[in-house]
Amino acid sequence: MTAPPRTIPSSLALRDVKWLRSSYSTGANNCVETARPATGALAGLLAVRDSKAPDGPALIVPPHCWARFLTAVR
Helix, strand or coil: CCCCCCEECCHHHCCCCCCEECCCCCCCCCCEEEECCCCHHHCCCEEEEECCCCCCCEEEECHHHHHHHHHHHC
């Protein structure tokens, strides 16, 4: 079994996902967006990208790691 990638060079590769913007994002578009791919090698993982660069790279993490990160920064 091949491990899923930790990053994706372009978020455009995630065509069929719905990106959700942080509720803390302002009109200046200065926050992060997350998506949960439902199929393929990334199913069950969480994609995170910079809302200022929607065509840019995405970080791929397990949801529990993202939850730990959010808890740590609060």
